[in-house]
Amino acid sequence: MSDVLVIGAGPAGLHAASRALDAGAEVTVLDAHDLVGGQFWRHLPDDRAAADEAQLHHGWKSFQQLRVRLEEHPRCRVLTGTEVWAIEPEEHGAAARVHALSGPSGALRREEVLLTPERLVLATGAHDRVLPFPGWDLPGVFSAGAAQALAKAERVAVGERVLVAGAGPFLLATAASLIATGATVVGVHEAAGPSALCRGWLSRPWELASSARKLTELAAYVTGHLRHRIPYVAGSAVIAAEGNGRVESVRVTRLDRDWRPVARTERDIAVDAVAVSHGFTPRLELAIAAGCAITADRFVAVDARQATTVPGVYAAGELTGIGGMALSAVEGAIAGLEAAGGVIPRQLLAERARQRAFAIRLERAHGIRPGWTDWLCDDTTICRCEDVPFGALSLTEGATQSLRAAKLSTRAGLGSCQGRTCGRTVEEILRQSPGLLGTTTTDQRPIAAPVRLGEFARE
Amino acid sequence: MHVVIVGAGIVGAACARRLAADGHDVTIVDRGGAAGGTSASGEGNLLLSDKEPGAELELAQFSARLWGELPNALAGETGRVPAIEYDAKGGLVVALTDEGAHALGQFASGQSGAGVDARPITPGEARRYEPWLSDRVTGAVFYPQDAQVQPAAATLALLESATDGGARLLQGHEVLGPLLDSAGTLTGVRTSRGQVSADRVLIAAGPWSGAVAERLGVRLPVLPRRGMILVTTRMPRRILHKVYDADYVGAVTSDDADLQVSSVVESTAAGTVLIGSSRQRTGFDDTLQVVALRRIAARAIRLFPFLADVPMMRSYGGFRPYLPDHLPVIGADPRLPGLWHATGHEGAGIGLSLGTAELVADLMAGRQCTIDPAPFAPDRPSLAPHLEAEVA
Amino acid sequence: MVSRRMPPAADPTRPPSDVPITITLDGTPYTGTAGQTLAGVLLGAGRLSWRTSPGGASRGVFCGIGVCFDCIATVNDACDVRLCQRRAVDGDRVVSQGLDAPLPLRSAGTRPAHGVADV
Known part of the structure; x- marks a missing residue:
């Protein structure tokens, strides 16, 4: 009987664990958060569970079934509140050495957990990518993921008049969550223009017919929007947030097809909060530490069976490409079965192919376009941790083309979040000028989470 | 004279600045970006405290004087105040055992004889220097001449001065082979993007110097020794000097391949604390080692x-170039006319870079050197047995 | 006007009634309900920011999922705790961090033996 460790208890991880159990494995599921479900099913804790919580979620029933199955299965161990801080490649039999700490987040002394599983499924998901704009560091500007998490898991609305902006269907989900939490959504501003949306979503419509679940989810959002009369503006972005000590208004503008602001189309809208997301960045640090190859478009490279380039290590979900819950679930199922030595039914492979086609549309319609940097000013904060402005990163020809040296000399990406928030943006700016050489990226973080010296020190 | 410098790390940068100032036509080539290798992976130590009397200490003392003058010199050369975070904060070496205290005292007294300002102090005094220091300290020596610099920033500042002085920086140009004339003299390098002809080729490629030398046709036994450093989150400044445990003294020159660890703790200008360091001979393997x-x-x-309650947010490692006799190699290589070396500074390259550049400039000009260059010569007796196996 | 928590009575998802808990931020009490994170309690009570960035700007919650570290503060003497990830416990003492972040003084024998350094 093989033993399988699944890191990440979102849709991909939960499905991986469940299918690995089906195939007879001993399964451990581990997640840094103290509840399973990941960001997609982020929910109220048991002592505050709402009677009608399902209305905040899609696939809530199947989540509950998965969760109960894993919690009650004799071959399954669920370790929540357990944060992996380092992974070492392992040469002798195990897939990797996984160093984790278990306990309340940020507590002084958490308990050490060392795991050396035969098989490892990485399902660490993704987080919002928010493109900076002047004023994005004012209190009251949130990532859309924050607005979602606070609505679903706290029943807190980030403001009363909230504008949702960025790119992708996640904006619709965020708006829906905000409305369900009593906020007024004053508008959803999608950066992709009508033509990109048509190209992405309306070409080859027969392909979409098979992504029924996803369409139902989207349709629910759209009808919700109609009911609440929320303006949905395509080809539009927030290019500034203003206010005295907190956001009081935002400036929106029309964008051209490359996401460049169109002159003289600005208008100001009074808000008390903004929720912004321009897509998602996969959380790659553990995969990189485990030695997995990364693709040119910065996801974990996997084969048809979700196997990475490291023997015994599999990856599933947003780590391998941004495609939403349904794709994550089927990838997780395949990875879990494969890790446990099970047989993969053809329908799973077919389902994955359908969902991947959907993911391609998503990127085609909503993918970030290069013109957005035009809305930056020299004093726009890029690195929020270290307060590094755009001007400090506009390096001239002849400046160092080493990402590492550029980071060290500007301090961009060196703060507490270790470039998770600004890293891709810093790279994009430096690639424009002076250009970057070498294979180093901001995704490399051998220390995957902060850990107090006393928690791991040993003579 | 046209000089090609291979490597845009701190040694290459310092040499480029100095040679450009002498009027040479300087081209720096680096296969990657400037300051992207070893110079961006260390603490930025400018130390006398860890060196025993001898040639390396002499070079360190010479360099320390130059570092003290550098901020003003760079400001004069480039018209900008360099943000290199030079801080002559002094080093405090402490022992935590009675034997350690005794050994440290003896070591320091030897250094004093060689002109190092080494001041033995009591444990109580040490805790006045460093209020958060352990009360288990048994002995301490304060070294006012130890200093610190932000090594990547310092490298970039030296390069900027060099290019302001006429040097040319070619990033992304990897050296593939030599250009030779009919007499076998080196006349330049062939790179991944073309050819650069030169009267002199100076290898300053740190731990990769051996590989570059091999491509040019000679053997140079520079090996990488891996060092790892931890970085904490920002905090109010609580560590005021560079603070080491006395074990550091023995680790620098040890030949032991196994993991060696000694403590080097210091605050940075940004408010983080750097904690070093380990030394391990693992080739160019850069996987994280939790142990x-x-x-x-x-x-x-x-x-x-x-520090037990302080979070580590990052760890980084780098490769320190060393030679079998643990001295840098500086000067002309008699085996291949036109080839010069400035490499092998192990963990001390940041500190020793400025003195190395002076030696290179003086040797190339045929001037009298400020300190004796013979111990660093490529044909020194202690290195000779390791050079015998010619590659080309 | 501000961020706020939906009152259970008005909440269509029908959560249970509140079990009030009180935490302090720099000595000021904030009341939330059991099961919230520290960030949730603060935002739910209309408090948007608490940390000061190195450049002097105000920071509160940004990503809400433990990624951005904007919301870190010292909790019960442990520095750099992500408030969006930490479940609130009645009586938790949160102290904001900034340029003069408070020191964790828990470990025995770590207090300065003397006053200010004399060098």
Whole structure:
């Protein structure tokens, strides 16, 4: 009987664990958060569970079934509140050495957990990518993921008049969550223009017919929007947030097809909060530490069976490409079965192919376009941790083309979040000028989470 | 004279600045970006405290004087105040055992004889220098001449001065082979993007110097020794000097391949604390080793117990170039006319870079050197047996 | 006007009634309900920011999922705790961090033996 460790208890991880159990494995599921479900099913804790919580979620029933199955299965161990801080490649039999700490987040002394599983499924998901704009560091500007998490898991609305902006269907989900939490959504501003949306979503419509679940989810959002009369503006972005000590208004503008602001189309809208997301960045640090190859478009490279380039290590979900819950679930199922030595039914492979086609549309319609940097000013904060402005990163020809040296000399990406928030943006700016050489990226973080010296020190 | 410098790290940058100032036509080539290798992976130590009397200490003393003058010199050369975070904060070396205190005292007295300002102080005095220091300290020596610099920033500032002085920087140009004339003299290098002809080729490629030398046709036994450093989150400044445990003294020149750890703890201008360091001969393997981190952390907590509650947010490692006799190699290589070396500074390259550049400039000009260059010569007796196996 | 928590009575998802808990931020009490994170309690009570960035700007919650570290503060003497990830416990003492972040003084023998350094 093989033993399988699944890191990440979102849709991909939960499905991986469940299918690995089906195939007879001993399964451990581990997640840094103290509840399973990941960001997609982020929910109220048991002592505050709402009677009608399902209305905040899609696939809530199947989540509950998965969760109960894993919690009650004799071959399954669920370790929540357990944060992996380092992974070492392992040469002798195990897939990797996984160093984790278990306990309340940020507590002084958490308990050490060392795991050396035969098989490892990485399902660490993704987080919002928010493109900076002047004023994005004012209190009251949130990532859309924050607005979602606070609505679903706290029943807190980030403001009363909230504008949702960025790119992708996640904006619709965020708006829906905000409305369900009593906020007024004053508008959803999608950066992709009508033509990109048509190209992405309306070409080859027969392909979409098979992504029924996803369409139902989207349709629910759209009808919700109609009911609440929320303006949905395509080809539009927030290019500034203003206010005295907190956001009081935002400036929106029309964008051209490359996401460049169109002159003289600005208008100001009074808000008390903004929720912004321009897509998602996969959380790659553990995969990189485990030695997995990364693709040119910065996801974990996997084969048809979700196997990475490291023997015994599999990856599933947003780590391998941004495609939403349904794709994550089927990838997780395949990875879990494969890790446990099970047989993969053809329908799973077919389902994955359908969902991947959907993911391609998503990127085609909503993918970030290069013109957005035009809305930056020299004093726009890029690195929020270290307060590094755009001007400090506009390096001239002849400046160092080493990402590492550029980071060290500007301090961009060196703060507490270790470039998770600004890293891709810093790279994009430096690639424009002076250009970057070498294979180093901001995704490399051998220390995957902060850990107090006393928690791991040993003579 | 046209000089090609291979490597845009701190040694290459310092040499480029100095040679450009002498009027040479300087081209720096680097296969990657400037300051992207070893110079961006260390603490930025400018130390006398860890060196025993001898040639390396002499070079360090010479360099320390130059570092003290550098901020003003760079400001004059470039018209900008360099943000290199030079800080002559002094080093405090402490022992935590009675034997350690005794050995440290003897070591320091030898250094005093060689002109190092080494001041033995009591444990109580040490805790006045460093209020958060462990109360288990048994002995301490304060070294006012130890200093610190932000090594990547310093490298870039030296390069900027060099290019302002006429040097040319070619990033992304990897040296593939030599250009030779009919007499076998080196006349330049062939790179991934073309050819650069030169009267002199100076290898300053740190731990990769051996590979570059091999491509040019000679053997140079420079090996990488891996060092790892932990970085904490920002905090109010609580560590005021560079603080080491006395074990550091022995680790620098040891030939032991196994993991060695000694504690080096200091605050940076940004408010983080750097904690080093381990030394290990693992080739160019850069995988994280948790066992090394554990030991570095444990040593640091012995020195500063408050660090136990402080989060580490990042760890980085780098490769320190060393030669079998643990001295840098500086000067003309008699085996291949036109070839010069400035490499092999192990963990001390940041500190020794400025003195190295002076030696290179003086040797190339045929001037009298400020300190004796013979111990660093490529044909020195201690290195000779290791050079015998010619590659080309 | 501000961020706020939906009152259970008005909440269509029908959560249970509140079990009030009180935490302090720099000595000021904030009341939330059991099961919230520290960030949730603060935002739910209309408090948007608490940390000061190195450049002097105000920071509160940004990503809400433990990624951005904007919301870190010292909790019960442990520095750099992500408030969006930490479940609130009645009586938790949160102290904001900034340029003069408070020191964790828990470990024995770590207090300065003397006053200010004399060098």
